[in-house]
Amino acid sequence: MGLIKILLTAITLLFLHAFEANVHGLLVPDYYRESCPILEEIVREQVEIAVLKDPRMAASLLRLHFHDCFVMGCDGSVLLDSSGEMVSEKEAGPNINSLRGFEIVDKIKGLLEEACPFTVSCADLLAITARDAVELRGGPRWEVELGRRDSLKASLSGANQFLPAPNSSLEILVSKFKAQGLTIYDLVALSGSHTIGKSRCLSFKQRIYDGEDEPDYYKRNTIFQQILRSICPISKRDDALVPLDFMTSARFDNRYYRNLLEGKGLLESDNVLISQDTGGEIARLVWEFASDQQLFFREFATSMLNMGSINPLTGEQGEIRRNCRVLNSW
Structure with missing residues (x-):
């Protein structure tokens, strides 16, 4: 009984740690340890398959995370399709006919919804896929900090304004990075x-x-x-x-x-x-x-x-989308 009590106490503390971190706007590596323990295994397997089929996909998944975080923060807004009065960030100059990997994200999100419904945010999914893509091409591995929630809107104007262009001067690059902290x-x-x-x-x-x-x-x-x-x-x-x-x-x-x-x-x-x-x-x-x-x-x-800590939505902000392309209310 003593061992069972210790284990239950440890599980409770882990849950409270993740809950407290999210309430106070902090991101933590073990956020999904109890709610979706197979998260990283699912993501890693699918990213590996995608990169083996198309080595260029590693850079594309990394770029998705970058282009998400530089517009309103790391909130999954880059994944939203246009709907009603909302115009997708995918239509912005730096993104149109350029960003790729959305189908890979869709597939992984679908598998996660089967394993852990309404649990893993699209914003967190982008952060993990970026890390795995880098590592699978021989780069470093790091513990991704998690606990983001998904945006309820997109910003076409923000994508056009804040993302650096391939012909940016050094002054502009420094300014745009500084604007993100x-x-x-x-x-x-x-x-x-x-x-x-x-x-x-x-x-x-x-x-x-x-x-x-x-x-x-x-x-x-x-x-x-x-x-x-x-x-x-x-x-x-x-x-x-x-x-x-x-x-x-x-x-x-x-x-x-x-x-x-x-x-x-x-x-x-x-x-x-x-x-x-x-x-x-x-x-x-x-x-x-x-x-x-x-x-x-x-x-x-x-x-x-x-970069992954730029203005994340946490606590009761935003939502956890079931489909990364659309709001849950659509």
Whole structure:
């Protein structure tokens, strides 16, 4: 009887810990330990299947979490479809014909509703899939902090306003990260997510054909520019895909930062970390991450937790959607 009492006490304390954390707006790693103990197993298996079928899906799932958190906070709003007067964030300039992975999220959510009905939020699901996607491509693993609830609205204007564009200047990048409570350290670390995935020619074509106006920094690697021009002709193939990291595009590593130092960053928003850093602090971080992969992994994990803590809905706020695309009331 004594052992049973101890076990019951431990279970009660765990439940109270998760309940208290949610009431006070805190996120905790073990939030679903009692309510949905097989959560991470279900998510991991489905993300692994998806990434094996399409290695690019790892970057897509990571990007979904990023694009969710930068608009009203990490609340699953990016997953909502348009309905009535609400226009989906999927229609925003940075998202349309670009964001992917919604079907993977739908499938995982369906399995979770069978196993643990009305329990796991779509916002938390995005955070876990992002972590698993990174790890499955060779990146770091971290304990995802959970307890978010789902938004009752989407913000098309917010998606157009707050998400960085691929041609953003360094000043704009710093400003947009600062608006979310993130530092330049977070900016440099999270930019490292471009070590996996691909980008459409349309996102960087202007830069590679405006050579006369580019700083000397971009002219250091004319062979790289010629390769990009061969893939992305000036008047066509806007939707052709190019790896963000030409060297190890399917592996999450620190090669992205070495590319920047060699003048081989694909997007303007990548290269400005070096070319427009007049103070030298951001360039110093690029050098540090380029020379120490484990340092990059540690800081990336920390910055992912920082990003995942942007304005979460907790307690009685929002809802736990049964279908990530629609509100429960629809």
